[in-house]
Amino acid sequence: MRNRFQYSALVVAAAVAVGASISSCSTEPPDNGAIVATTRVWADVASAVAGGDVDAIIAGDAVDPHHFEPTAKDIARIKGAGTVVANGGAYDAALYTAAEQDRVIFAIPPIDAKEAHEHGEHDHEHDELEHAWFSPEKIRQVADAVAAKTGGDAAAVDERVSEAEAKLAALPHMRIGMTEPIAAGLVQDTQLHDITPEEYAKASLNHQEPSAAAVAAFLEQLENGEVDMLFVNPQSTNSATQRLADAAREHNVPVVEIRETPPAGQNFLDYFEQIVDQIADIAAHAEPSGHHDH
Incomplete structure (x- = not known):
């Protein structure tokens, strides 16, 4: 089976190269009011907090985000957003590394393109929670961060997740x-x-x-x-x-x-x-x- 992390590293490098070519010919400033998520999961969380629809770059339910290869248009959308909601880690690095990092809300810590390229094997402790959206704690953290950044309300998300957490406990x-x-x-x-x-x-x-x-x-x-x-x-x-x-x-x-x-x-x-x-x-x-x- 292909090592997905190594695959991600290649995609990150490609994404950074694409991003560099876009930035060199684009002078449009980011839209500070626009929110974009890397995946549908985080788009749904952000939408519940900010209100209205939040677009996801990786949107199809048949697409495995590990193997997603962003287009120049995808990178432009990430660069043009005022807020990017991302998973972090190697999972969606091909997308979030193209954004100004202070505009990104992460569920788990990010990696940079150099780190992705240098490390061919996963950091076990780090990547056990790669699927951060199934962690009640991480969902709440992202919801609260979106609320703080956009002026939205995370109360409904916090309540739903806390009820689920109580059932698990x-x-x-x-x-x-x-x-x-x-x-x-x-x-x-x-x-x-x-x-x-x-x-x-x-x-x-x-x-x-x-x-x-x-x-x-x-x-x-x-x-x-x-x-x-x-x-x-x-x-x-x-x-x-x-x-x-x-x-x-x-x-x-x-x-x-x-x-x-x-x-x-x-x-x-x-x-x-x-x-x-x-x-x-x-x-x-x-x-x-x-x-x-x-």
Whole structure:
């Protein structure tokens, strides 16, 4: 599997080059009132705070942001916005590195083009929360920052996220597995204990194919009834993740699908609440023994 971080580094370099060529021939000042988000997820959060529609550069639900290649028009839109709402990290670096950094609101710390180029492997600690939009804390931080910058109101977003967070905090102790760490922010500070085999988790974090031994260890956990819930990303599947999902269903282990981007036409905050409710429903009907084969 292609290392997405290395891919991002190439895209960042290309984006910076495109941005440089645009800035050299464009004299239009940024529109201080315009808000643009790098992805639909953060556009939905910003829109709920600022009011009105907020455009997203990566808008299609079929597009994997890791592999998004910005056009000159995309870079121009980023440069022309008064406020850019971005995820941060390597995820959407190809876009936010083109903006004046004091105009960008980040969910997680940014990287610069030089850093992206020099580091071919992910910083594990940093990138476990690459999917920052599934972290209630990060959603609130971004909403509050958008409110401060635009004069909007983050109260409604804060309330919705806090209610979801309360549901997560009330969950009983359960053992979970993840085919990739998309739910890391969601399960942080909860009683959902991630027991994904370490070797598998490390490969997944670096967007590499896990070894046969790592997959076998994960399958064994599912077959032995050690896992109470499996999280999968249906937008990022391979033969290994498909085998794991199939094994979970075969052994009556509930599978929670968490997409990289919300389904077409669905607001992210609605989607976030839907996932939390699904997890809470699974927990409410879980067998106390933790075994699923009976």
